[in-house]
Amino acid sequence: MTSLPEEAPPTFEVRVLPGPDELARAASREFASAARSAVQNRGVFRVVLSGGSTPRALYRLLAAGFPSRGMPWRKTRFFFGDERCVPPEDPLSNYRMAKETLITPLGISEAQVLRMAGEEHPRRAARIYEEALRREFPLARTAPRFDLVLLGLGADGHTASLFPGSRALLEKRRWVAAVRTEAGPPWRLTLTLPVLNAARRIFFLVSGREKNAAAAAILKKKPGRRRFPASRIRPHRGSLLWLLDEAAARGL
Numbered sequence: 001m002t003s004l005p006e007e008a009p010p011t012f013e014v015r016v017l018p019g020p021d022e023l024a025r026a027a028s029r030e031f032a033s034a035a036r037s038a039v040q041n042r043g044v045f046r047v048v049l050s051g052g053s054t055p056r057a058l059y060r061l062l063a064a065g066f067p068s069r070g071m072p073w074r075k076t077r078f079f080f081g082d083e084r085c086v087p088p089e090d091p092l093s094n095y096r097m098a099k100e101t102l103i104t105p106l107g108i109s110e111a112q113v114l115r116m117a118g119e120e121h122p123r124r125a126a127r128i129y130e131e132a133l134r135r136e137f138p139l140a141r142t143a144p145r146f147d148l149v150l151l152g153l154g155a156d157g158h159t160a161s162l163f164p165g166s167r168a169l170l171e172k173r174r175w176v177a178a179v180r181t182e183a184g185p186p187w188r189l190t191l192t193l194p195v196l197n198a199a200r201r202i203f204f205l206v207s208g209r210e211k212n213a214a215a216a217a218i219l220k221k222k223p224g225r226r227r228f229p230a231s232r233i234r235p236h237r238g239s240l241l242w243l244l245d246e247a248a249a250r251g252l
């Protein structure tokens, strides 16, 4: 996906890279292209960061100045697609991971980062984040339109913290939901599908053999794929790029 002018028609692309390092390098080039396009067209780049482990390599590359030193970091605002309901210093915190690998190494000011308050009561934290998003996007009616949303894929087909069978998948009005989960801490916060699917660009970063079944079911449009929440990520007026390594893409 090259640096598209904003009026370019939305694209759908699946790209397979040999391994996790090549995946991170490809993702950093696409990230840079999205950032430059947003700043060129709107003077600001609003990006939703993903949690989990896969994005670490991307964040470290960006912090190290890859793919180039001309990134518009001063005009970038960072948001989170989901968060575990733990304090920001907790090893499980997505914010902590992004802070360690990207935000602190780049010297990004905290004023540029909108953190989900994992330390708050989950439902209150969801309301607080939604109110903050409404201040950030005062003209948005149905959903804020982020320039880029980064997403991962769980082996069970979850993405952000939208898990199979979750009632949050049915949310049409709220922008942020508090969800109970079996995996990890009992509560998480997540952006909802209306917000994710409003994005200009969505990148899935998928690495590892354990993602293979979910990725194949979704990308080969197998029957029953809708039980995988990631299958419901279809940007209404945006581009979708799946970046997978060969281990995750086996059988595609």
Ligand code: 6PG
Residues within 6 Å of the ligand: 050, 051, 052, 053, 054, 055, 081, 082, 083, 084, 094, 151, 152, 153, 154, 158, 159, 160, 161
């Ligand atoms: C999280 C993420 C989650 C993640 C997937 C894949 O909070 O963990 O938002 O959706 O992207 O579980 O995780 P890995 O990248 O660690 O495989």
